[in-house]
Amino acid sequence: MTGPLQDVGRSSGGRQRWRRANLVVGLVLVGIVVVTAVVSFFWTPFDPEQVTVADRFFGVGEAGHWLGTDQLGRDIVSQLMVGSRNTLFVGVLAVGIAIVVGIPLGGLAAVRRGWVEELVMRLSDLMFAFPAVLLAILLVGALGPSTRSAMIAIGLAYVPIVARVTRGAALPVLERDFALAARSYGRGRAFIFVRHVLPNIASVLIVQATVLFALAILAEAALSFLGIGTQPPTPSWGRSLNDAQTFISVAPTLALWPGLAIALSVLGFNLLGDGLRDALDPRLEIGRT
């Protein structure tokens, strides 16, 4: 099979390079965050929690502090490095909660149809009225402020999104011949969903999880900024921004670094999501003009 047949449906070279760029830049940015988090367990330039008031508000490069020091004389690079652990931890668990609850719910709606589907869909509509920040405030009211409350709130807020995406992707798969065949020789609905549907919608779910990860980073930062997420002394990018706000007239650059760290991580996961979508789902490529 050589020649013109191979060219059918192939998009222009420039466009493909552009799409691959999304994936590569996304992978690089996400890779930097992950490697930073791992390295921070073994090494940081300074002790991230070392308070030296005499060394406060050092500028970039001063006294060996690459990005300077904060209002307590703590090294900013070390704080950012350790903060990346928190970001990834919250992201993984929040997206994990959304997936563990959302996929079975969406699958149930797709497989059972009828009133079960109606109920799941109306419930997910209802949950859209509770954004992550609002859920987090309610959970903090009940459980007190903590990384745990923030994680659960963010995870719960994304359950309806995962449920909807799962249902939407599963419905057409359930109509395909192999699913109907499995049904005809008596396989149960749960078996068909896990064995035949899930592998076919995995790419859609992976893309969705990546995008949700980006949203979870933003939500965690916002909650920690408000003081209802990660609590001191655990370093967190959002809380560093809160501290920076207090000293904005003294040290305006303090607000720069944690914000950049958040923005670059979110950009990384978003680009990775876009890149994966193009790489994993050729159908979307056909539909796109």
Added chain:
Amino acid sequence: MALFTLRRLVIFVVSLWAASVIVFALLSVLPGDPASVILGTQATPESLASLRAELGLDRSVVAQYLEWSGDLLRGDLGTSYINRLSIGGQIVDRLSVTIPLAVMGIALAVLVAVPAGVLAAARHRKTADTVISTLSQLGLAVPAFWAGLVFVTFLAVRWRIFPAGGFPGWSDDFLGSLKALVLPAVSLALVQGAILSRYVRSAVLEVMNEDFIRTARAKGLTRTEALWRHGLRNAAIPVVTILGLQLAALLAGTVVIESVFVLPGLGNLLLQAISRRDLLLVQGAAFVIAAIILLVNLVIDLSYPLIDPRVRRR
């Protein structure tokens, strides 16, 4: 049409009820005793018991819910047990800041994102499309509150063009109040506009592939004419749906932005209530936010038949 409206209204009422159950349940059923949360470390068994009795926590959860929701039906959100003020009054007060802020934010987002998204679709794969798509990707990554902090640093602290925070009050200084909301609204619009422009772009691209556009082109209309005359209205439905979801995100965003700009809005009230352990106020304010989001989505659903006559015949 009447059936569509009726069905939608019934769903709205049931959703309101369910939202009240969720708000109540999160604060009442979860492990954790509000009385000991309020009293903190100074709690003694006697003070705990008397506070529980005062708050009605010694009764069954169902009885507590029935009383709260019964008052809610009469429009009474109760009285704060911290500052003894009417909760409904405090919320209405704060909404006079939050609603104008949210409306300004979404209006700015629409004003920028709709033309940008349409332009990107019209100039598909050309320079304008690449520039707009890249900018929206960057806008998506920036936390709104960080944008707010950067604006404060430059436009307020350094160049003193806008106030760094605070709110003079509508009746005292109308223009000053409006000015105080500009930077917060721009911070909110930045992120929401970035999201919206992507949806507008893909909605318009999708519509431009439809048969009726091909027919219009075949009749001799240019691509731009076909887009204006037939494309935009057909692209409107998915965009309006996204706007409804964005409003929820925007209201959540106001909680954070109000904290950056020290605005006395509903989000600020919620955070104060949390730090003072004023759980009845938290309950009331959270319900009002959820109810506003449900109401906006109702209005948007009911607007479909106005945008798209095909929905009317369903």
